[in-house]
Amino acid sequence: QERQYNFRPTWKLNVTQPVAGNYYPMNIGAYIKDTSANMQVTLLSDRSRSAASLANGQLESMMYRRCLVDDSRGVGQALNESYVVTMREWIVFDSPENSASVYRPKAKFIAHPFQLLFGSQNNDMEVDSTSVYHYSPMNKALPANVQLSSLNSNDDDSVIIRLHHIFQAGEDSNSSLPVSVDLASLFSDVDISSAMEMTLGSTLPESQLKRLHWNTASVAGEEDTKTIPFKFVPGAPITVTLQPTDIRTFLVKMKPKADQHPTSSVRWN
Numbered sequence: 001q002e003r004q005y006n007f008r009p010t011w012k013l014n015v016t017q018p019v020a021g022n023y024y025p026m027n028i029g030a031y032i033k034d035t036s037a038n039m040q041v042t043l044l045s046d047r048s049r050s051a052a053s054l055a056n057g058q059l060e061s062m063m064y065r066r067c068l069v070d071d072s073r074g075v076g077q078a079l080n081e082s083y084v085v086t087m088r089e090w091i092v093f094d095s096p097e098n099s100a101s102v103y104r105p106k107a108k109f110i111a112h113p114f115q116l117l118f119g120s121q122n123n124d125m126e127v128d129s130t131s132v133y134h135y136s137p138m139n140k141a142l143p144a145n146v147q148l149s150s151l152n153s154n155d156d157d158s159v160i161i162r163l164h165h166i167f168q169a170g171e172d173s174n175s176s177l178p179v180s181v182d183l184a185s186l187f188s189d190v191d192i193s194s195a196m197e198m199t200l201g202s203t204l205p206e207s208q209l210k211r212l213h214w215n216t217a218s219v220a221g222e223e224d225t226k227t228i229p230f231k232f233v234p235g236a237p238i239t240v241t242l243q244p245t246d247i248r249t250f251l252v253k254m255k256p257k258a259d260q261h262p263t264s265s266v267r268w269n
Helices: 096-111
Strands: 024-026 029-034 039-045 049-052 060-062 089-094 146-153 158-165 179-182 190-198 239-242 247-256
Touching (some): 029 096, 158 239
Antiparallel strands (some): 049 060, 179 239
């Protein structure tokens, strides 16, 4: 979300705290850009912090706060965070047109780094051609702008799948476009026998959701996008279309493919 120094878009700001009033939350990163030089500097962090640009060409981020006096927020004491903070930061230099295609995927890898897993083996056991060295439930890679946010098994052998379009509208000429994913061809060892779209928390079928209707105004440069309804047809491609920033949740039933063992079960956590 774009921020402007000493400015609020919906009311006239009376500047009484020029520093604190221009600090904003930074969940994954912040950037400044110079349109005349066609250059953008993006700062990525491994944790939520706050950031500000208090002068042209400057970007600063707050690691932690140390106050000399109580800030009258209810704590009743000065906030003296004197412990050592160890964090990692990444800086991306690129043009404004290309920056999002670099920092959006990078931010996901920062938030969800690779995990090393090790197994134990008996000395009497021999490693042979039947040993499993790697496994992925995915049949193919997802599009670069889509994240598989959840793949969880329920007690009734159903599986919750959440797909997330990680780009905002207008961020990138290609990656910010709507993207479609076929769930039927996504997994290698199983077939999907049924699928139903759910609310984000997977507590209610999306078709039963009663939404509130608001009177809204369009923002310049941001086109209104409508979610394409999901419909499951047995034997047909299970196509899900994601608009920018969409997170869509599905409750699916799976069964092993014909060439798998008939007693196999699907369990992902």
